[in-house]
Amino acid sequence: MMAYEPHKWAFGLIPLGLLWIVGTAEVVGPVESDLSTHSAAALPADLLDKAALAVAGRDVSLSGAAFAADGPLTAVQAVLATPGVRLVNPGALTLIPEAKPYVWSATREGAKVALAGSVPDPAARADLLDAAKAIPSADVADASVYQRGDTSGLAADGAFALGVLGKLSSGVATFSDGALTITGKTGDSAAFEQTMAALGKLPAGVKLAKADIAAPVAAPFVFSASSADGALKLTGAAPSIAARDALAATAKTLFPNAKIDNALTIASGLPAGVDFAAGAGFALTQLKGLETGETRFSDADFSIKGRAAAAAAADAVEAAVASPPAGLKLASVAIERPPPPPAPPPAPPAQPTPDQAAAAPPAPAQPAADQAAASPAPSAQTAAAQPAASPLASGPPLDVNACQEGFKQQLTGTHIEFETGKANISHASDALLNNLAGIALRCATGQIEISGHTDNTGGDAENVALSKARAEAVVSFLVRAGVAANRLSAAGYGSSKPVASNDTEEGRAQNRRIEFSVKE
Incomplete structure (x- = not known):
């Protein structure tokens, strides 16, 4: 039997171990690199913030903060489905922090636009950033961070707020738990009106808590x-x-x-x-x-x-x-003020009736100069009683009652027209005024009052003044037509004597009138 003598062959295992280590390293290294590449590709980009993975053999360890509550499980399942992966360790996976209240803001000062606060995920961040960059000539800085919370309405509110900021010279828009507040000022009146129009017609999904927009300052106002x-x-x-x-x-x-x-x-x-x-x-x-x-x-x-x-x-x-x-x-x-009306022309001397002319003895002939000196000037009473010579004064003299009836007939169904709110007589009334002047010239006796009246539009003092001014304008016309000024008077009663209801336009038109009143 051969004796067990390990000291004779144990040293030969060392080279074999080294060969195994080298061989294993040459195989495991490429496998881990391959698994790392494929695992990273399998992991959705919008699933984790600051995602990272480490591979040991065929085991993968994940780290990062998920944007949604089911994010960690989804990440594990995605990597575990990668061919060659044996085990996934999710121990380093977390959720992004939660914010209460959930606040996002955008600030504009001239061309500078700054985004801050919280956004829920990369897609929302990209949308808000694109909306900010759509502001003409905007220099945008984004300092927002990922956080969970009440983001209902952020997409609509944020896009709307950035659109409004684009009309302002400076301002701040703040989204807080589903409600939007916008403050700021505009550079000109047109931008102010555009901004107010936008705030007055909110898009669907936008909840505006407060808007305080200042118009540009006028100095002096x-x-x-x-x-x-x-x-x-x-x-x-x-x-x-x-x-x-x-x-x-x-x-x-x-x-x-x-x-x-x-x-x-x-x-x-x-x-x-x-x-x-x-x-x-x-x-x-x-x-x-x-x-x-x-x-x-x-x-x-x-x-x-x-x-x-x-x-x-x-x-x-x-x-x-x-x-x-x-x-x-x-x-x-x-x-x-207008110039005073011209002085009335002197009234012609009274002419004798045919009977008086026949009964009177012929006057002796006198030189022209003596005739002028001998002829007495007409008295004021005589001048007042006789109409001035005028082509309008055709027809026999009229007494007080006939004069009054003549004025009434001329003004029935019509009226003297004036420019709106003024005492200027319209040329459309020239024919009517000529007829009225003809009647006034035939009035043998009496005083004629020209009275002005208005509707109840405007103040009492202004209406009285306007009605008096219009009556004076009619008096001036009659004087120019030859009616003696000392037989005419003007009065203004404003809206104190209506002849119809002021509740309708038709009634107000009837109340705007000139009346003639003949008195002994």
């Missing part, structure tokens, strides 16, 4: 209105879209037939204590009393200039602007 040739133009600024729209309605009421050009922009900067609606409405009311003019306030300084159709209208405007609304102070007023 100026409002201006001018009226001429049947047109009204509004320029300068209004403090809000609602204020501008309300003023447009006021302008339409005060100037119903005017062509209105509303060029008001939207701006902030109205001085504290100034009520825009009251100040602008007051300015338009005074402008209505002028034939042409311009009124404005710059910050708190109120001014008005223009031309009045009658002295009474100028007096009414000057009296009103002496006490402007609270917050405004009168800076300047320049109202041009």
